[in-house]
Amino acid sequence: MSAATPQPPPRRRRMSRADRERQMLDVAEEVFGERGYQGTSMDEIAERCGVSKPMLYEYFGSKDGLLVACVGRSKAELLDVTQKAMAGAATPEDILWRGMVAYFSFIDAHSKSFAMLLREPAAASQEAVDAVEATRRQQSELISGVLATFAPSAGEQAIAAFTEIIIGASERLAQWRTWHPEVSVEDAARHMTDFCWKGLSPYLA
Amino acid sequence: MSAATPQPPPRRRRMSRADRERQMLDVAEEVFGERGYQGTSMDEIAERCGVSKPMLYEYFGSKDGLLVACVGRSKAELLDVTQKAMAGAATPEDILWRGMVAYFSFIDAHSKSFAMLLREPAAASQEAVDAVEATRRQQSELISGVLATFAPSAGEQAIAAFTEIIIGASERLAQWRTWHPEVSVEDAARHMTDFCWKGLSPYLA
DNA sequence: ACGGTAACCTACTCGGGGTAAGTTACTATG
């Protein structure tokens, strides 16, 4: 059996740069998600790609660069998903609801890698921090735009502060869901909309 | 001048373990805050302590261990400060207000190191993540206790979710303040209480 | 004075990020 199928090219296929980059990002996202940033070695990513380490450096420059590229891809996707979700809504309540459902669903789908981004934002260098922060800022702009439209009576600083509150609360709630699997996407979204809408006063004795 | 003051012991004083540990924690908190976890080398901390690296390992076991010890100290202090602040309050509004002021003030006072903790929770190992998470859980218990007392009509899951929302929002707001120095502690606390109390509905057109 | 111990140091190993310089497979053209 062994001599019968010599398998002349043992499989190592050469790939175009674009394809290889995509594959590297897929693998990196997976390994970062599994092991965390620190625990991940470039050698391991290279090996899982079936390629040697200098290729990673050729294409991404550094370990940080690789992480930043992963973040960038997720960032684009997140914006796309949330924007599309909110586009169909009419009332402010509906906008918030749909945005939240889209956000939590996105994190569910990417849980492996995204949980790490939320938990280890700056495991890497300043550049990586900035990349994650840029993602938040992108979402901030979405939210503050909505707030400015529907709640113009709030001051400028208040709108900015509320935006940050919503961002921080969403992230924390998303993380909380990772260790409370019984909380569905809709549950989480409902808690967020309830809180954002009326606050705590309805519950006070 | 040089020969006149031979300075026989060039200054290297021996310290008791307890004193040295305290000094190491002070220095570590400072350096971690300046350079971030990644950027900090054990050699630098050792040098600033006027001591050699193995001493750090003797007392804290590892770089993670040192970070965990720093976190532990801050954690105790944070609990103390917030509990004392809330103790004097009567109404729920006042509890929230005082708790927030204490929290933001604490972060102001420890901005160097605490900003890193919020930004780089898991720069290190799982142990360090857990230590930071334990700090949050400590604050969670404080908050959910208050919620359970004053808002018993909310369900169990809702109370847990609101607690996480408040934690996440506070952290994010604290971080936001670091790059918006014009926002005072009281401003931030007011935005938080406004939002938590009535949510967004008062501002809707 | 002098032993015991706790604080301390020198001098290393090892692993992983990052790189220099060379090699091999695909591709376009004569």
Add this chain to the structure above:
DNA sequence: CATAGTAACTTACCCCGAGTAGGTTACCGT
């Protein structure tokens, strides 16, 4: 088909920082 050019790819290395083995020195109690 040959062959030159280039882009994908490799081996073999450097270097820095985490972590350690084993020895040295200052203090303290008797």
